[in-house]
Amino acid sequence: MSMANKDVLKFIAGFRKFHDRYFNDDDSVYRRVLQAGQSPKTMIIACSDSRVDPAMLSGASPGEIFVVRNVANLVPPFEVQGKFHGVSSAIEFAVENIRVENIIVLGHRQCGGIRALMLNQHKPTSSSSFVSRWMEIARDAKEKVLAANPPATTPEEEDVLCRHCELESIIVSIQNLRTFPFIQAAIKEGRLTLHGVYFDLESGELSQLNDQTGTFENIPV
Ligand SMILES: [Zn+2]
Numbered sequence: 001m002s003m004a005n006k007d008v009l010k011f012i013a014g015f016r017k018f019h020d021r022y023f024n025d026d027d028s029v030y031r032r033v034l035q036a037g038q039s040p041k042t043m044i045i046a047c048s049d050s051r052v053d054p055a056m057l058s059g060a061s062p063g064e065i066f067v068v069r070n071v072a073n074l075v076p077p078f079e080v081q082g083k084f085h086g087v088s089s090a091i092e093f094a095v096e097n098i099r100v101e102n103i104i105v106l107g108h109r110q111c112g113g114i115r116a117l118m119l120n121q122h123k124p125t126s127s128s129s130f131v132s133r134w135m136e137i138a139r140d141a142k143e144k145v146l147a148a149n150p151p152a153t154t155p156e157e158e159d160v161l162c163r164h165c166e167l168e169s170i171i172v173s174i175q176n177l178r179t180f181p182f183i184q185a186a187i188k189e190g191r192l193t194l195h196g197v198y199f200d201l202e203s204g205e206l207s208q209l210n211d212q213t214g215t216f217e218n219i220p221v
Contacts, residue, residue, distance in 0.1 A: 022062065033063035040066045043094040045087070045173065046106040047073040047113070051201055054106060066094050072113030073106055074137045075173035078180040088180070095182050101192060103177060107170040108199045114166045117142055119158060137176070141168035167216055170196040170209060 022030045043066040044054040054060070054067050068090040076087060094100045117135040145164040152158040174196050177183050186192035196209030198216055207216040 029062050036063075038063050038066070038098065040064050040098060041100060042066070042102040042104060043068070043091070043098075043100045044104045044106055045069075045073050045075060045091075047071065047108055047111055049108060049111065051110075052106065052108045052199055057106075057199065066090075066098060066100055071131060071134055072111050072117075072138060072169060073108075073173065074113075074134065074169065075105065075176040076137050077176045091177070091180065092182060095180075095186050095192060099186075099191065102195060103183075103192065104195045104197050105170050105173045105177070106197050106199060107166050109163060109166060109201050111162070111166050114138065114169060115162050118145070118162050118165050138165070138169040138172055141165050141172045144168050167198055170198060171214065174209070 022028050025031075040063060042064070044058070046052055046054045046067065046069045048069045048071055054065055054069075058065060068087055070087055074087075075091070076085070078088070079085075091103070094103070113131065113135055116131060117138055142165055145161055145168055149161055149164065150157075152161050174194050177194055178187075183192065183194075187194070196216070198207045198209075199205075200207070204221070206219045206221065208219055209215075210217050
């Protein structure tokens with residue numbers, strides 16, 4: 001097999017452990033999930049960052065969460081123009097077919113995508129920069145943070161602005177979720193609720209968006 005480099009071997013070794021845990025028992029989790037089909041109640045939209053795996057953070061078992069991950073856990077607004085909408089199709093499938101009852105937008109501290117947006121990194125040298133174009137979704141969050149705070153002059157102040165933008169971009173994604181007609185309908189029917197959650201991977205704290213105040217409140221652990 002051509003995949004025999006050490007990182008791929010590590011993946012395969014990990015799969016063997018997974019197999020032992022989930023497939024070597026007649027009453028295993030997978031056999032049950034296979035018989036019943038998947039019916040997760042919650043969709044999580046998370047960052048691709050290797051430190052914020054939703055299944056690890058939530059202790060979810062197979063079949064429990066429906067996940068889409070992308071750079072900076074962003075949700076684009078509803079639009080029928082354009083082309084390959086991976087995130088929007090996952091949301092549509094979750095709400096219309098699986099009929100999840102919750103969508104959690106899970107942001108996190110030290111987000112590289114948000115940092116690139118805030119500090120104008122990844123400046124497009126050509127129109128082919130995928131990250132800079134993708135991060136345009138969070139432009140309103142950036143503008144709001146820049147308008148409400150003095151310009152950063154130190155790395156510490158830059159971190160503070162990035163942190164604010166990480167939180168604001170969660171709010172933008174929640175607002176964008178509300179632009180999808182099938183989400184509006186599901187909320188109106190009382191079968192779907194939207195949640196913003198922020199994981200501070202430096203302090204290990206979790207906070208949740210309060211819809212009424214628009215602020216994030218610490219969740220005691
Ligand atoms: Zn991130």
